[in-house]
Amino acid sequence: MGFEFVALSLPPMVIGTLAAIACALPGNFLLLRRQSLIGDAISHVVLPGIVVAFLLTGVISTLPMMLGAAGAALVAVLAIEAIRRFGRVEPGAAMGVVFTAMFAGGVLLLEQSDTSSVHLDVEHALYGNLESLIWLDAVGWASLVDPSALSLLPPELFRMAGVTVLVAAVVALFWRPFVLATFDEGFARSLGLPTGLIGLAIATLAALAAVAAFDAVGSIIVIAMFICPPAAARMMTDRLGAQVAWSLGFATLSAVLGYVMAGYGPLWLGRTDAVSAAGMIATVSGAVLLLATLLGPHRKHP
Amino acid sequence: MIWQALTLQLGYNAALVALGSAALGIAAGAVGGFLYLRKRSLVSDAISHATLPGLALAFMVMVALGGEGRFLPGLMLGSALSAGIGLWLVGRMTARTRLPQDAAIGAILSTFFGAGIVLLTIVQTMQAGRQAGLEGFLLGSTAGMLRADALIIAAGGAAVLAAVLALRRPLLMVAFDEGYAQVNGIGVARMDAALMALVLAVTVVGLKIVGLILIVALLIIPAVAARFWSERAxxxxxxxxLFGGLAGYGGAALSATAPALPTGPIVVLLGFALFAVSLLVAPSRGLLAAALRHRRLQSRVHLRQGLLALSRGEPVYEAMTRRMLRRAGLTRPDGQPTEAGRAETARIRLDEARWQALRRSDTLTDLSSRDDGLTLIDSVLTADQLAALDTTLAPRGAT
Structure with missing residues (x-):
């Protein structure tokens, strides 16, 4: 049990949890600002970004793909804003136009170019490949204190950890302005806070988390974690600090429980093959939200 | 090849699919139009993603019962059921809890899609080979479609279109004015439910062609594009x-010409091209029209201000104003007014003096709010009023 768990299950579980936390954290602000679907939009437009990056560089490597994804997210944000403002289109519809068109463009590019030699396809983009992020150099729990084995952990783990720490640090550092600008934009502006800039900062933070998490775990987890844990947390409390804490708890619970259920659940039920961990994590987060909407102490309209 | 595809000469099935896709596109466009006018566009995103678990479950049930797992009507029924449940949950969540609608949409979308992916991985491990094709519902595929499936899609598209036509009056009334519809005895809630049923029908029929990730585009993009052209619902x-039909027909026809052209993305990109053209060239709401309007206003302001400065004998400092005066033939290169320029200057000066007189006058002073610095007073007053106003001007001489 020890070896198998540490080598095959621990790294993806930790990466999944980090991705869930990195997305749920800005998700709290997006929820209150009624921008929850930004996560949905970003995770769709990431596809053309990485395809273009691949076509330009010809290799599958992380840095150009992350840059491509970030560039695509930027293009999408600008396009949505331009269509909304110049075309006087309502924001939801403007978003729908841009992300579907960019996703379609990405799929078409992917089908037209020769990517058969490399691991790049739509399915991978949608539900990632959490199960493949294994740590073959581990020999058991002792490897956790063995520096040479630790250095061979999947690189996604370090990247995801770095982004999670960065997101958490920014949220902690700018907590007060973020909260003020989210709850009462007028009041925040009267205090001299740059509310437009703060809104942009929150969206950027979300995009950063989404792009990093997308690379590691695929878009389903990204969309689910932006919304479900914060929404469930909103049913539990009226205070934002407590809401963030609840949401992080729910995100961790969903990632761990989802991964365990996907990896071991079918075995317990007598089947031989594991099911999609990304899909199961999203499903568990939805189940948590369902329970919270039925039982949460603060579920009703105030 | 493309011409043959567009004229339906690539075989009976391809023609059937193209016609079905056109009918679906028209229906989706029209339904999307109502949806957009009701500001509910993104609900369709939740509906379409929520079809996946039902699709996979229907496949599993049909296989377990010993039937053919890919039987399209069964798959459509399953996806309609799970999308219906998702839609119901979005409604309940928005009404019963304090979650905003966008959060409810995102939650249902991601959870159902995640559950669908889980079920899909189970399907993939069932008897190998027979499940091939369920992934095709993600992005749509028309390659190698069965004759029976093509017939079902064509009939389904036509049926949804007929339903839209039948319901057009009440839907239009609700989209136009809720209160007015209510007074006319139309249940707004009932029509909204009918609209959602139509969205669901479009989604289910379109699954096979456009795919569940992109079907939402067929419900949003044509409507947004159409809105640029008209103010009438x-x-x-x-x-x-019309836009939806063009995109659906063109997309299905084009994708039949090459294996690497998946139907869904082509349909969406054609729709987006129609949108981009609309955004640019639509009269009044389009970008070009807006730019022209801006340019005209700019030139009016600059000319007027320049002429006012000239009438007072002051030099014009603004470079742009100087350029515009020159181009209009109102000034010479040295900045002095030409013959035409002097005539214009006098006219503007008289106009300005008349506005000032109007402000002083007892009877016409109310009209002073019409003075925006651009409107000529002749367009506000009658000839008689002008003549009366001019009598008060005379004694003051040159100002």
């Missing part, structure tokens, strides 16, 4: 149907 809906 009926026209928006009709035009949206």
């Amino acid at each position: 009926l026209h928006v809906v009709m035009l949206s149907g």
Whole structure:
């Protein structure tokens, strides 16, 4: 049990949890600002970004793909804003136009170019490949204190950890302005806070988390974690600090429980093959939200 | 090849699919038009993603019962059921809890899609080979479609279109004015439910062609594009149907010409091209029209201000104003007014003096709010009023 768990299950579980936390954290602000679907939009437009990056560089490597994804997210944000403002289109519809068109463009590019030699396809983009992020150099729990084995952990783990720490640090550092600008934009502006800039900062933070998490775990987890844990947390409390804490708890619970259920659940039920961990994590987060909407102490309209 | 595809000469099945896709596109466009006017566009995103678990479950149930797992009507029924449940949950969540609608949409979308992916991985490990094709519902595929499936899609598209036509009056009334519809005895809640049922029908019929990730585009993009061309609800809906039909027909026909052209993305990109053209060239709401309007206003302001400065004998400092005066033939290169320029200057000066007189006058002073610095007073007053006003001007001489 020890070896198998540490080598095959621990790294993806930790990466999944980090991705869930990195997305749920800005998700709290997006929820209150009624921008929850930004996560949905970003995770769709990431596809053309990485395809273009691949076509330009010809290799599958992380840095150009992350840059491509970030560039695509930027293009999408600008396009949505331009269509909304110049075309006087309502924001939801403007978003729908841009992300579907960019996703379609990405799929078409992917089908037209020769990517058969490399691991790049739509399915991978949608539900990632959490199960493949294994740590073959581990020999058991002792490897956790063995520096040479630790250095061979999947690189996604370090990247995801770095982004999670960065997101958490920014949220902690700018907590007060973020909260003020989210709850009462007028009041925040009267205090001299740059509310437009703060809104942009929150969206950027979300995009950063989404792009990093997308690379590691695929878009389903990204969309689910932006919304479900914060929404469930909103049913539990009226205070934002407590809401963030609840949401992080729910995100961790969903990632761990989802991964365990996907990896071991079918075995317990007598089947031989594991099911999609990304899909199961999203499903568990939805189940948590369902329970919270039925039982949460603060579920009703105030 | 492309010409053959567009004229339906690539075989009976391809023609059937193209026609079905056109009918679906028209229906989706029209339904999307109503949806957009009701500001509910993104609900369709939740509906379409929520079809996946039902699709996979229907496949599993049909296989377990010993039937053919890919039987399209069964798959459509399953996806309609799970999308219906998702839609119901979005409604309940928005009404019963304090979650905003966008959060409810995102939650249902991601959870159902995640559950669908889980079920899909189970399907993939069932008897190998027979499940091939369920992934095709993600992005749509028309390659190698069975004759029976093509017939079902063509009939389904036509049926949804007929339903939209039958319901067009009450839907239009609700989209146009809720209160007015209520007074006319139309249940707004009932029509909204009918609209959602139509969205669901479009989604289920379109699954096989456009795929569940992109079907939402067929419900949003044509409507947004159509909105640029008209301020009238009926026209928006009709035009949206036309755009959707063009995208659906063109997409299905084009994708039949090459294996690497998946139907869904082509349909969406054609729709987006129609949108981009609309955004640019639509009269009044389009970008070009807006730019022209801006340019005209700019030139009026600059000319007027320049002429006012000239009338007072002051030099014009603004470079742009100087350029515009020159180009209009009102000034010479040295900045002095030409013959035409002097005539214009006098006219503007008289206009300005008349506005000042109007402000002083007892009877006409109310009209002073019409003075925006651009409107000529002749367009506000009658000839008689002008003549009366001019009598008060005379004694003051040159100002």
